[in-house]
Amino acid sequence: MSALRRLSPLLWLGPAVALIGVAVLWPVVVMVQSSFQAIGGEGFVAGYNGTANFRHLFDEPDFVSVLQRTLLWVVVVVVVTMLISLALAQLFHQRFPGRTVTRWALIIPWAASVMMTALIFRWALDPNVGVINVILHHLGVVKQLGSGQADWLGNPTSALAWMMAVAVFVSLPFTTYAILSGLQGIPDDVYEAAAIDGATSWKAYLAVTMPLLRPAILVATLINVINVFNSFPIIWEMTRGGPGYDTATSTIFMVDLKQGDVGESAAMSVINFLLVIVIVVVYLATTRWKEQVDR
Amino acid sequence: MSATSLPTTLPTAATRPRRSLRTWLIAGTAYVVAAVFLLPYLDMIVMAGRPNSEFGDPTIFPKHFTFSNFTTLWSGTGLGGSIGESLQIAAGATAVVLLVALPAAYYTARHRFRGRTAFLLLVLATQMFQPAAMLVGLQREFTDFGLASTLSLIVINAGFNLAFAVWILNAFFSSIPVELEEAGMVDGLGRLGALLRITLPLAAPGIVTALIFTFISAWNEFLVALTLSLGEQTSQQPLPVAINQYIGEYSIDWGHLFAAGLVATVPVIILFAFIERRVVGGLTAGAIK
Numbered sequence: 001m002s003a004l005r006r007l008s009p010l011l012w013l014g015p016a017v018a019l020i021g022v023a024v025l026w027p028v029v030v031m032v033q034s035s036f037q038a039i040g041g042e043g044f045v046a047g048y049n050g051t052a053n054f055r056h057l058f059d060e061p062d063f064v065s066v067l068q069r070t071l072l073w074v075v076v077v078v079v080v081t082m083l084i085s086l087a088l089a090q091l092f093h094q095r096f097p098g099r100t101v102t103r104w105a106l107i108i109p110w111a112a113s114v115m116m117t118a119l120i121f122r123w124a125l126d127p128n129v130g131v132i133n134v135i136l137h138h139l140g141v142v143k144q145l146g147s148g149q150a151d152w153l154g155n156p157t158s159a160l161a162w163m164m165a166v167a168v169f170v171s172l173p174f175t176t177y178a179i180l181s182g183l184q185g186i187p188d189d190v191y192e193a194a195a196i197d198g199a200t201s202w203k204a205y206l207a208v209t210m211p212l213l214r215p216a217i218l219v220a221t222l223i224n225v226i227n228v229f230n231s232f233p234i235i236w237e238m239t240r241g242g243p244g245y246d247t248a249t250s251t252i253f254m255v256d257l258k259q260g261d262v263g264e265s266a267a268m269s270v271i272n273f274l275l276v277i278v279i280v281v282v283y284l285a286t287t288r289w290k291e292q293v294d295r
Numbered sequence: 296m297s298a299t300s301l302p303t304t305l306p307t308a309a310t311r312p313r314r315s316l317r318t319w320l321i322a323g324t325a326y327v328v329a330a331v332f333l334l335p336y337l338d339m340i341v342m343a344g345r346p347n348s349e350f351g352d353p354t355i356f357p358k359h360f361t362f363s364n365f366t367t368l369w370s371g372t373g374l375g376g377s378i379g380e381s382l383q384i385a386a387g388a389t390a391v392v393l394l395v396a397l398p399a400a401y402y403t404a405r406h407r408f409r410g411r412t413a414f415l416l417l418v419l420a421t422q423m424f425q426p427a428a429m430l431v432g433l434q435r436e437f438t439d440f441g442l443a444s445t446l447s448l449i450v451i452n453a454g455f456n457l458a459f460a461v462w463i464l465n466a467f468f469s470s471i472p473v474e475l476e477e478a479g480m481v482d483g484l485g486r487l488g489a490l491l492r493i494t495l496p497l498a499a500p501g502i503v504t505a506l507i508f509t510f511i512s513a514w515n516e517f518l519v520a521l522t523l524s525l526g527e528q529t530s531q532q533p534l535p536v537a538i539n540q541y542i543g544e545y546s547i548d549w550g551h552l553f554a555a556g557l558v559a560t561v562p563v564i565i566l567f568a569f570i571e572r573r574v575v576g577g578l579t580a581g582a583i584k
Contacts, residue, residue: 013404013414015395023454024421031432096322103331104568108336111567112560113515115535120335129353140361145353177575219579232518242424251427266431273428
């Protein structure tokens with residue numbers, strides 16, 4: 001009986017562990033293994049390749065700029081998302097007529113596929129007939145439809161800015177909801193106490209609300225960093241990382257390399273993977289995660 | 296809409312506070328924000344209804360409206376096959392997640408045992424990984440298996456959505472008092488009977504949330520689907536991949552693209568509205584525990 005009892009966790013958790021093993025852990029092993037193999041375009045393994053894949057990758061003329069752009073992409077998108085979400089959460093925490101309906105509108109970019117959202121914006125930015133350009137033309141911002149100025153996605157700088165905006169747009173619903181649920185966890189008497197102490201609303205926000213929101217902000221930031229780092233559909237559908245690799249992040253670069261050299265693409269994946277782990281660990285350490293979350 | 300006339304027209308006037316200018320300012324701002332979130336998707340409807348002859352016109356709305364983009368979706372392009380493929384993947388992944396997550400979540404909620412923390416950390420780790428980060432590994436593992444892409448995508452989507460289901464179900468099971476189950480067992484239901492008749496129905500909201508969330512995320516998944524279904528006939532590719540058939544090298548068939556996009560997004564937006572309030576808990580619970 002006691003032997004059976006010791007086995008029972010295995011029975012209940014076994015399927016979950018097996019699924020994680022097959023779908024999540026083993027692919028990591030295969031990926032690391034692939035990064036040291038010579039693999040042809042069709043997936044044919046030609047043998048052990050030492051560190052050649054990594055050396056090829058580091059010698060790519062675009063490698064450094066792609067990594068820098070990835071860092072910029074993650075920092076800008078996550079910081080802007082967090083700032084706007086803090087404001088939106090404050091707004092949707094208020095009582096007003098029609099709050100339920102407006103909250104439904106807020107979740108749409110979260111429920112819809114990111115790929116479709118990216119395609120909508122690609123269309124809206126079409127230099128000749130895109131609705132954003134048509135509106136900007138009416139407003140006098142875009143002087144001439146079809147001009148270089150209207151071709152936002154053809155210019156690497158403006159393309160990146162627009163794609164960052166789309167990435168923020170699709171990240172806002174989750175982040176706002178996460179902060180909203182944090183706000184709902186703060187009892188009203190905390191605010192009343194602050195008001196009695198004579199705190200103005202802005203002061204009360206910084207001194208009372210923000211510290212209590214820390215756990216929600218930490219978790220939301222972490223999840224956003226991971227999602228934004230790995231984000232694929234936005235850049236893929238709007239510019240394919242082009243012109244050249246001028247708007248590619250490391251995820252796009254990795255997918256593109258895969259068509260030519262699977263081994264080198266695996267090497268890029270390994271670098272990506274290590275980067276995510278480093279970012280997460282540094283983030284957890286600097287925010288003193290445990291103390292914050294355990295309180 | 297005036298703030299003074301409202302309370303008098305409502306029966307609960309006495310209990311309802313008068314709506315101040317501040318409330319209406321807040322409401323107005325919220326309506327504008329909501330419109331910003333809604334408009335891109337409404338534009339999808341406008342585009343799907345725009346006749347081909349008007350696609351070169353720089354106008355916000357077309358002069359005429361047509362349904363032909365919707366009716367011609369089904370002929371030739373084989374979108375029906377893709378919808379079926381996506382349904383299989385999403386439903387399959389959902390079924391696998393439920394079968395696997397239910398026992399795990401229940402056991403970790405009810406028992407303290409060696410390896411419990413290790414298991415929960417493992418689940419948390421899967422939430423930190425994204426399929427994009429290990430795409431090469433996924434592709435090589437599953438093509439080496441010789442598994443059909445449909446089955447591979449079911450397993451992969453199930454694996455990467457397991458964490459959410461485990462967190463939300465764990466939270467629900469933990470909130471159901473053991474005494475309720477024990478009472479059921481005393482009444483002669485037996486352990487399994489108590490679990491099936493008492494605990495599972497009480498956890499139903501959590502189960503529905505996990506179910507819908509997994510379904511939507513498998514339905515929307517793009518990168519792994521694109522990678523594993525490469526080279527297949529369009530009608531056998533999952534819907535998000537198949538939609539890309541309307542993007543040609545030199546021109547894009549926007550009308551069909553957005554008609555298909557509506558088919559792909561409207562159902563999941565409606566589904567998502569049902570679970571909206573509980574989803575955040577499932578996504579963030581693991582990191583806080």
